[in-house]
Amino acid sequence: xxxxxxxxxxxxxxxxxxxxxxxxxxxxxxxxxxxxxxxxxxxxxxxxxxxxxxxxxxxxxxxxxxxxxxxxxxxxxxxxxxxxxxxxxxxxxxxxxxxxxxxxxxxxxxxxxxxxxxxxxxxxxxxxxxxxxxxxxxxxxxxxxxxxxxxxxxxxxxxxxxxxxxxxxxxxxxxxxxxxxxxxxxxxxxxxxxxxxxxxxxxxxxxxxxxxxxxxxxxxxxxxxxxxxxxxxxxxxxxxxxxxxxxxxxxxxxxxxxxxxxxxxxxxxxxxxxxxxxxxxxxxxxxxxxxxxxxxxxxxxxxxxxxxxxxxxxxxxxxxxx
Amino acid sequence: xxxxxxxxxxxxxxxxxxxxxxxxxxxxxxxxxxxxxxxxxxxxxxxxxxxxxxxxxxxxxxxxxxxxxxxxxxxxxxxxxxxxxxxxxxxxxxxxxxxxxxxxxxxxxxxxxxxxxxxxxxxxxxxxxxxxxxxxxxxxxxxxxxxxxxxxxxxxxxxxxxxxxxxxxxxxxxxxxxxxxxxxxxxxxxxxxxxxxxxxxxxxxxxxxxxxxxxxxxxxxxxxxxxxxxxxxxxxxxxxxxxxxxxxxxxxxxxxxxxxxxxxxxxxxxxxxxxxxxxxxxxxxxx
Numbered sequence: 001x002x003x004x005x006x007x008x009x010x011x012x013x014x015x016x017x018x019x020x021x022x023x024x025x026x027x028x029x030x031x032x033x034x035x036x037x038x039x040x041x042x043x044x045x046x047x048x049x050x051x052x053x054x055x056x057x058x059x060x061x062x063x064x065x066x067x068x069x070x071x072x073x074x075x076x077x078x079x080x081x082x083x084x085x086x087x088x089x090x091x092x093x094x095x096x097x098x099x100x101x102x103x104x105x106x107x108x109x110x111x112x113x114x115x116x117x118x119x120x121x122x123x124x125x126x127x128x129x130x131x132x133x134x135x136x137x138x139x140x141x142x143x144x145x146x147x148x149x150x151x152x153x154x155x156x157x158x159x160x161x162x163x164x165x166x167x168x169x170x171x172x173x174x175x176x177x178x179x180x181x182x183x184x185x186x187x188x189x190x191x192x193x194x195x196x197x198x199x200x201x202x203x204x205x206x207x208x209x210x211x212x213x214x215x216x217x218x219x220x221x222x223x224x225x226x227x228x229x230x231x232x233x234x235x236x237x238x239x240x241x242x243x244x245x246x247x248x249x250x251x252x253x254x255x256x257x258x259x260x261x262x263x264x265x266x267x268x269x270x271x272x273x274x275x276x277x278x279x280x281x282x283x284x285x286x287x288x289x290x291x292x293x294x295x296x297x298x299x300x301x302x303x304x305x306x307x308x309x310x311x312x313x314x315x316x317x318x319x320x321x322x
Numbered sequence: 323x324x325x326x327x328x329x330x331x332x333x334x335x336x337x338x339x340x341x342x343x344x345x346x347x348x349x350x351x352x353x354x355x356x357x358x359x360x361x362x363x364x365x366x367x368x369x370x371x372x373x374x375x376x377x378x379x380x381x382x383x384x385x386x387x388x389x390x391x392x393x394x395x396x397x398x399x400x401x402x403x404x405x406x407x408x409x410x411x412x413x414x415x416x417x418x419x420x421x422x423x424x425x426x427x428x429x430x431x432x433x434x435x436x437x438x439x440x441x442x443x444x445x446x447x448x449x450x451x452x453x454x455x456x457x458x459x460x461x462x463x464x465x466x467x468x469x470x471x472x473x474x475x476x477x478x479x480x481x482x483x484x485x486x487x488x489x490x491x492x493x494x495x496x497x498x499x500x501x502x503x504x505x506x507x508x509x510x511x512x513x514x515x516x517x518x519x520x521x522x523x524x525x526x527x528x529x530x531x532x533x534x535x536x537x538x539x540x541x542x543x544x545x546x547x548x549x550x551x552x553x554x555x556x557x558x559x560x561x562x563x564x565x566x567x568x569x570x571x572x573x574x575x576x577x578x579x580x581x582x583x584x585x586x587x588x589x590x591x592x593x594x595x596x597x598x599x600x601x602x603x604x605x606x607x608x609x
Contacts, residue, residue, distance in 0.1 A: 029438055036437030038514035046428035047443065049484035054450050057461035064460070114350070121347045124340075131595055135588075136351050139358055142539055142591050143584035148566050149361045152577070161360065164377035195354065200487070200536070200602075207602035228339060242606020249451050249607070257454035279456045286460050287548060295460055303457045310452040314607075 058303065064296035071290055082297035092273050093298070096281040099186065100256060100302075103277065104309065107190055108255035111197035115247060118198065119205035120232070134206055141199035147261050150192050154178040154265070182274040185266045189275055192261050197254060201247035208243030212236055241317065248313050256306045259283065278302045358584070364577035365389075372573050388574035395565065395575055401553050403561070410558040413475055414541040417482040422533050425489040426496075426526065430518045432489075433496035434504060444493070448607070450486040459548075466549060477549035482541060488533040494604045495529040496522060528597035535594055539587055559583065 033040070065082055067075035086093050122133045153161040156177040163175040178184050212235070220235050237244070259279035262268075266275035269284070278298060286295035359379065364372060366384040396403035431437065432444055455462075462481065463472070471477045499522060507517045545560040562583055566576040591598070 032438050036431075036435060039431035039435045039437045042431050042514065042518060043428040043443070046424040046484060046489065049424070049480065050447070050450075050486065050489075052465060053462055053481040053484050054458060054486065055446060057458035057465065060461035060464070061458060118347065118350065121343045133347065133351060134595065134599075135592060136355050138591065139588055140354055142535075142587050143358065146358075146361065146580050146584045148563075148576075149357050149580060151566075152364065152573075153357060153360065158375045159373045159377055161377050161379070164375060168376040195357065198354070203598060204602045204605045207599045207604075208606065210599070211603045228335060240606075242608050243602075245607040246605045249448075253452055253454060257456060259456065279454065282456055282459070292460055299457045299460065303453050306453040306457075307449065 061296045061299045061303070064293055065300040067293040067296075069291075069293040069296075071292055075293065078293070082294050083301075085294070086297055086301065092276055093278075093281055095273050096276040096278045097301075099276060100258070100278040100305075102186070103190065103193065103255050103258045104252065107193045107197060107258075108252050111194055111255065112201070112248060112251040114194070115198055115202040115251065116205050116244075119202055119209055120236070122206060123209040134203075137198045138202060141196050141202075147192055147196060148264055150188070150195075150265060151179075154188055156180065179266055180271050182272055185270060185274045189258065189262055189265060192265065193255070193258055196261070197251065199250070199254070201250040204243045204247050204250070205240070208240045209236070212239045245314055245317050248317055249310055252310055252313060253306060256302070256309070278305075361577065361580050361584070365581035367574070367577070369574050372577070388578040392565070392575040392578045395572070396561070399561075401556070405554055406556060406558045406561040409475070409555055410542065410544075413478050413544065413557065414538060416475075417479045417541045418534050418537045420479065420483040421485055421488055421537050422530055424483050425485070425492050425533060426523060426530070427518060429489055429492035429496050430522050432493045434499070434501070434522075447486050447489055447493075451490060463549070472549055473551050473555065475550075475555065478541070478544055478547055482537060485537060485540070488536060491532055491536075491601055491605055492526065492529050494606070495526055495532075495601050498604055499525050528600040531594045531597040532601040535587075535590060535598060538590060542587055543583075 064075060066077060066079060068078050068081075069075035118137055122130055122137070125133060155163070156175060156179065158164060158167060158175050160175070160178075162178060163172070166172045167175065176184070178188060216235050216239065217231060220231060225231050225234060257279055258277050262270065262275040262277055262280055263283075268280060270276060270280075279302065282295055282298045282302065285291045285298060356379070363379060363381045365388055366381045366386070368383060368385045368387060371378065371382060393403075396406075432440060466472050466477045466481075469476075471480070503521060503525075504517055507521050512520070543559050544557055545563060546555075546557055550556055562576075562579040565572050565579050
């Protein structure tokens with residue numbers, strides 16, 4: 001017994017400073033919190049709503065994805081069943097996820113590069129012309145969901161602009177039902193999505209280009225940079241890394257979230273689900289079929305897919321110009 | 323030509339490169355703007371010109387008949403047009419005011435103060451930029467119905483207050499305010515709330531405009547997000563959607579609606595462009 005009591009004593013002696021260190025740290029933290037109470041008060045209204053409408057819903061969504069829930073009865077825990085059904089039985093979900101990834105890998109990078117390239121060209125124009133061209137490129141994404149213009153362009157009769165022009169040119173003989181033909185639906189939505197994609201990211205690039213330090217270019221010319229391409233790669237891009245990362249998040253998030261354009265142009269559901277995306281699939285189960293547990297599983301997959309891709313892209317972009 | 327393309331007389335610019343890049347810009351500029359020009363022209367086309375073969379881009383005999391049709395159509399609806407307009411203006415106005423106030427109040431400490439949990443809170447805000455609101459639609463519906471806000475304006479307005487892109491841009495912009503300015507006010511005995519309201523807020527006017535236009539874009543185009551069922555509470559954009567879906571008979575009125583809907587935000591942007599660019603300059607993500 002004496003031995004163990006000695007050991008206990010030793011342990012107690014060893015623990016005492018640790019405990020008081022923890023206590024000291026807690027009281028220091030409390031001091032800091034009290035000192036910063038005005039900061040918390042200022043943030044409280046926003047953060048309360050942000051947690052209520054964004055953070056808590058993500059948690060609820062993840063929890064619900066493991067249940068059967070129809071909005072009437074209390075959710076019933078069913079483990080991984082929703083996910084098993086999603087990936088093993090739901091053929092339409094596989095179309096949806098294929099289309100969503102297609103959007104992400106086509107419209108994501110193309111729109112990102114387009115945002116940058118056009119911002120870069122526009123930046124070299126004189127101020128008046130620069131403001132005008134900025135408006136031209138930004139107008140589609142700000143004009144308030146008027147993508148239904150494209151319904152008139154791709155209308156299935158001879159009076160639609162696309163059919164009319166192609167018939168006139170003799171490329172086709174009779175009108176094509178553009179938005180009701182599986183082969184054309186996705187390319188058209190990608191086109192419209194690209195048309196809409198020069199938004200916040202584009203403006204961030206225009207702004208970022210204006211803040212690049214002019215003296216860097218002069219120094220670069222002295223150091224032997226010979227043309228605009230080298231200048232772009234060695235000076236402009238590295239100077240804009242923060243905006244490039246912000247733009248990537250904005251463009252990528254938008255390209256994963258395709259739903260409104262698909263529903264407006266291709267209908268809901270689209271012909272043979274050709275334009276189904278993860279978000280339209282989510283809407284289908286959430287608002288039409290009231291299978292909330294299953295819809296939450298779709299939402300969770302979408303959440304992980306988007307956040308995972310974004311974090312990966314952020315990691316890659318840190319290497320630009322290194 | 324060279325003088326237009328390289329006004330600042332920069333080094334390392336070949337003329338052929340400038341011309342080909344400018345042509346690229348014109349080509350894609352046309353792709354961006356032609357659908358909008360087509361929409362504007364359609365709004366002034368008489369019905370027989372909308373349905374003509376071959377279809378034309380530009381109007382030949384401009385008329386206002388589509389707009390009078392639209393007015394007649396909206397004058398006969400059960401809910402008057404002015405009610406839809408009021409709903410949209412009310413939601414947009416209140417949503418913008420609330421968001422600018424709440425987001426800038428929260429952005430000030432995040433940009434300028436040191437306190438426990440700051441890094442964590444900002445990380446969550448950045449993370450929320452990385453997924454679409456569709457992810458949270460179902461729990462949001464449950465929370466809104468628990469609050470009793472389904473089928474009221476609040477279901478659209480209050481969640482808009484907590485739009486995360488607005489907070490993010492505001493915080494990044496506020497970081498540029500010199501600390502000396504805030505220190506001076508603190509020495510004069512101003513409270514944090516006073517400093518926020520009388521020093522920080524007037525210094526971030528470009529960011530206000532940016533938040534205003536982002537929220538305007540979101541709320542002006544809102545159709546109620548599926549939370550509003552009562553016809554008398556529905557928005558302009560919802561009413562417009564109904565008209566556009568009306569098919570051939572409504573094609574003219576639909577084109578007129580599209581023109582009205584898009585002209586308001588575009589006008590707003592024309593007047594606020596330089597301020598918005600100024601805000602976006604600070605939008606970058608630092609590690």
